[in-house]
Each structure stands twice: as C-alpha cells, then as structure tokens.
Amino acid sequence: MKRRMINSLLGVVLVVxxxxxxxxxxxxxxxxVNNAQNRVDAAxxxxxxxxxxxxxxxxxVTGERIGSGVVEGDYAEITVPGQAxxxxxxxxxxxxxxxxxxxGPHGETVTVEQSSRDxxxxxxxxxxxxGLVALLAVLAAVALAxxxxRRLTRPLIDLAETAERLGSGDPRPRDRRxxxxxxxRVAEVLDASAERIGRMLTAERRLAADASHQLRTPLTALSMRLEEITALAHQPETVREEATIALQQVERLTDVVQRLLTNQRDTHGPTATRGFDLDEVIKQQVGEWSATLRGRGRRLVTEGLxxxxxxxxxxxxxxxxxxLIENSLMHGGGTVTVRVRPSGSSVVVEVQDEGAGVPAELGNRVFERTVSGRNSxxxxxxxxxxxxxxxGGRLELLSLKPPVFALFLPRTADDQRGSLARGGGAAEE
Incomplete structure (x- = not known):
C-alpha cells in the first residue's frame, strides 16, 4: 500500500x-527571443x-563618427546613396x-546583426x-508521499493489532486517534467493541464467582439439615419435618441460581414490584441459623416491627x-440481632453483632469485591x-463498631398506612 501511494502521488506530480x-x-x-530581437530593432x-x-x-557618414550608436557585440552596415x-x-x-x-527618407539603409549566443x-x-524547480517539486512530492x-499505514497497522488483541482475548481499549x-471512526468502533467484550467477560467471570459463592451458603444449610435428619432418624415426625425443611432449602437454592442468571441478563434495573411478608423471611433465617449459633455458644434474636x-x-x-448472618457468624462475636424498623417510605432490616467490628481502614470498602479484613x-x-x-433495595454499613449492616427495602402503601397501628417486640431463638 505504501508503494502504491508513493507511485500515485509521484505520478500526479510528474503530470503536473x-x-x-x-x-x-x-x-x-x-x-x-523577442526581447533580444527588440534590442536589435532598437539599435x-x-x-x-x-x-x-x-x-x-x-x-x-563614417564608422568612426557614429560607431558609438551600436551596442557592443553588434555588427552594422550603413548604405547611403552615392557613398561607399x-x-x-x-x-x-x-x-x-x-x-x-x-x-531612411533619403534612401539610406541601416542593417544591424547580432549573434544568438546571449x-x-x-x-x-x-x-x-x-529543471531545478521541477526536481524540487518531485523531491517534495516524494517526501510528502x-x-x-506512514501517516495512513501506521494507523492501519495499529488497528490490525487492536483487532488481533481482541481476537486473542485482550479486550482493553487503546483509545488512540x-x-x-x-x-x-474504525478506532472508535473497535474500542466500543472492546468495552462490550470486556463487560461480557467480566459478567461471565462474576457469574461464575457469584454462583460459586452464593451456592455455598444454601448448600451449607442443606448439609446441616441433612445431618440433623441422620441424627434424628428414630423420630419419624421429626424426620418428616426436617425433610420438608431440606426441600425448602433445595427450592431456595434453585431460586438463588435462577436469580443470579436473571441478574446477569437483566440490564433494565430492578424488577421487584410485589409485596411479601418480611416476618416469614426473617423467621426462616432464624430457623436456619439459630442451631448453628447455639452450637458456638451464641444467640440469634429479633427485635422491632x-x-x-x-x-x-x-x-x-x-x-x-x-x-449478613453468615458474616456475623464467621467474623463477629456475641449475640446476633436482627432488627426491623421503619425509615420513611422504607423498612430497614439491621443485622448487628457484638464482635470487634469492621476495621476503620475498610469502612464501606467491605462491599468491594476481593476486599476482606478476615482472609475471606x-x-x-x-x-x-x-x-x-x-x-430495588440497598445495603449499607451503618456502624463500624458495633458492626451494623442495614438492608433498606421499599414498603407497600398499605403497610405504610398501617404502621402506626403496630408495635414492636422482641424474640429470642
């Protein structure tokens, strides 16, 4: 391509x-020639x-008398009637x-001749x-070509390298213009493609990491329930109850997997619009984690609305x-409190324990991926x-010590109107 461009531009310059x-x-x-002839005519x-x-x-009329009228280098003949x-x-x-x-008017004739050497x-x-001007033009054309x-081929080489990097799995945009x-325009399209590929790869990696982590908690609970079933095999009613709970755990596991997959595909924001009984969810979590906390000499209590x-x-x-409860189990200490309280148009579910708390240098960075203060x-x-x-909610860290994590959830309109008529209490498991 470079040679064709040089030949094309050089050909155009030669034609010009x-x-x-x-x-x-x-x-x-x-x-x-005309100027020289005019000089001879004037002479x-x-x-x-x-x-x-x-x-x-x-x-x-003699040559000595009028010779000064002839330009140097000219030859003249003067013919006068009756004279030599x-x-x-x-x-x-x-x-x-x-x-x-x-x-002249009297028949005199003057003839001037000059060599064409000048x-x-x-x-x-x-x-x-x-010729020099033409040569300089050709040299300038070659330099310009x-x-x-180089100005056109270097970007093409860079774009080819960018495309090759994308094909090899390196989606970092180069941001070169x-x-x-x-x-x-081609570079912008490649950079946009690189960003999209990068987001897709990140989403896939996050899906794998999220799935592996999120499946661990329900599987752990399922394992504990199955162990209790084995230990209580001589009590048929208990076996049936525990088996039912185990089935619920399996259903929850299925729901978690489906939720993870939906979150990876949904790009239009929150989709939760229906109301549910928050007490049932908290009761379920208390039932799942109370035995484990008791096994470690700790308690799980609920407070509030x-x-x-x-x-x-x-x-x-x-x-x-x-x-949040597992986080308190693994990194906290003492009693774990699940507290429900109102906050404007939202309801807040707080999870608090009596442990050492979150290190000050971490703060809200605990919500960043790969950031952990306990080697997790x-x-x-x-x-x-x-x-x-x-x-449609949000999760915040309200206090470092004692550690208080708060889940903010929107409340239904009916629940907000009836909140003044309800009171709070406390329960312990």
Whole structure:
C-alpha cells in the first residue's frame, strides 16, 4: 500500500510538472527571443537616427563618427546613396543571427546583426531553473508521499493489532486517534467493541464467582439439615419435618441460581414490584441459623416491627440476610440481632453483632469485591449489595463498631398506612 501511494502521488506530480513546465519553457524561450530581437530593432532605429542627423548637417557618414550608436557585440552596415558601404563592428558567425533593417527618407539603409549566443545562454539558464524547480517539486512530492504513507499505514497497522488483541482475548481499549475521520471512526468502533467484550467477560467471570459463592451458603444449610435428619432418624415426625425443611432449602437454592442468571441478563434495573411478608423471611433465617449459633455458644434474636409487608423478592431478601448472618457468624462475636424498623417510605432490616467490628481502614470498602479484613473471599457482601440493588433495595454499613449492616427495602402503601397501628417486640431463638 505504501508503494502504491508513493507511485500515485509521484505520478500526479510528474503530470503536473509536464503540463505546466513545458508550456512555460516554450513561452519563456519565445519571450527571451523577442526581447533580444527588440534590442536589435532598437539599435537599428537609433543608428538610423544618427545617420540622418549626419546627413542633415552635411557631415560625412563614417564608422568612426557614429560607431558609438551600436551596442557592443553588434555588427552594422550603413548604405547611403552615392557613398561607399560603411560597416561597424565584426560580423558575427553562426547559423542563427538576429537581424534588423531600417530605411531612411533619403534612401539610406541601416542593417544591424547580432549573434544568438546571449539568447541561447538565457534560454539555457531558464531551462536549468525550470529543471531545478521541477526536481524540487518531485523531491517534495516524494517526501510528502512517504509522510502521508506512514501517516495512513501506521494507523492501519495499529488497528490490525487492536483487532488481533481482541481476537486473542485482550479486550482493553487503546483509545488512540489518528486525525483521519474514517480511521478514527474504525478506532472508535473497535474500542466500543472492546468495552462490550470486556463487560461480557467480566459478567461471565462474576457469574461464575457469584454462583460459586452464593451456592455455598444454601448448600451449607442443606448439609446441616441433612445431618440433623441422620441424627434424628428414630423420630419419624421429626424426620418428616426436617425433610420438608431440606426441600425448602433445595427450592431456595434453585431460586438463588435462577436469580443470579436473571441478574446477569437483566440490564433494565430492578424488577421487584410485589409485596411479601418480611416476618416469614426473617423467621426462616432464624430457623436456619439459630442451631448453628447455639452450637458456638451464641444467640440469634429479633427485635422491632412485625407484620411488615415489603416490596421485593423473598428469595433475594433471604439470600442477603443469610449473607449478613453468615458474616456475623464467621467474623463477629456475641449475640446476633436482627432488627426491623421503619425509615420513611422504607423498612430497614439491621443485622448487628457484638464482635470487634469492621476495621476503620475498610469502612464501606467491605462491599468491594476481593476486599476482606478476615482472609475471606471478599465476594459475599459485594454480591449481597448487588442482589439488594437488583431487587430495588440497598445495603449499607451503618456502624463500624458495633458492626451494623442495614438492608433498606421499599414498603407497600398499605403497610405504610398501617404502621402506626403496630408495635414492636422482641424474640429470642
């Protein structure tokens, strides 16, 4: 491509040089010849005037008397009736001479001849100058062609490398522009494609990480329930009850998987619009985690409002609360309190424990992925916040010590109107 561009531009310049320089050389040559001929004609007229002046004064016409009227290098012949031929200067030699003849009123004739050497010299200088100009134009065209070729081929090479990087799985945009609108447009499209591919790869990686982490909690609870079934096999009613709970865990596990997949595909924001009984979700979580906390010498208690109807998805809220309770189990200490309280048009579910709390240097960074103060994966709280936001709520850290995590959920209109008529209580498991 570079060679074709150079050849094309050089060809255009050569055509332009030929079209303009050849006619210009012909015109300039003719101008030089005409100027030289005009000088000879002027010399003949001037010399004839001198001759007529001499004749009018009855003075003899001789070469010594009027020779000063001839330009140096010219040859002149003067013919006067009744007198001998008068010559001035040395007759020039050559095939091409510049000649001018003038005749006076008394029959006198003046002929001036000049060599064409000066014309040839001026013509050669003019052609040399035009040749130099043409050569400089060609050299400038070659330099311009090389620069333009590099200017256009380098972006193409960069774009090819960008496309190759995208094909090899490196979706980082390069954000390079080249000052050429068409090439810049291609670069913008490639950068946009790189960003889309990067988001897709990130979403896939997050889906794998989220799924692996979120499946762990319900599987752990399911495992504990199955262990209790094994330990209580001699009690049929208990076995049936525990089996029912195990089936509920499986259903919840299925709901979590479906929710994760839906969150990866849904790009239009929260979709939760129906109300649900928040008490049922909290009761379910208390039932799941109380035995584990008792096994570690700790308690799980509930406080605050009851009979609250929130807007959202029960499975998502269960998963968020399970993550918060598990976080208190793994990193906190003492009693774990699940508190429900109103907050304007929202209901807040707080999970608090009596442990050391969140390190001050972490703060709200605990919701960032891979950020953890206890050598854990750093995924759980980040996933919980994503799930809460996808369900129309939000998850916040209200206090570092004692650690208080709060899940804000929208309340239904009926629940807001009836909140003044309800009171709060406390329960312990």
């Amino acid at each position: 040089v030929a079209v303009f320089c050849v006619p210009l050389a012909l015109v300039e040559k003719q101008s030089i 003949a007229v001037r010399l004839l005037g001198l001759v007529e002046t001499r004749l009018a004064a009855d003075e003899p 031929l008068v010559t001035i200067g040395q007759r020039p030699t050559g095939a091409h001479l510049l000649t001018a003849t003038e005749t 014309v040839d010299r001026d013509t050669a200088n003019m052609l040399l100058l035009l 090389l620069w333009q070729a 080249y000052g050429v609108p068409e090439l810049d 009851s009979h609250v109807t929130a807007t959202g998805t029960p499975g998502t809220v269960s998963q968020v609360l399970a993550t 994966t750093g995924i759980g709280l980040a996933v919980a916040r994503d799930l809460a936001e996808a369900d």
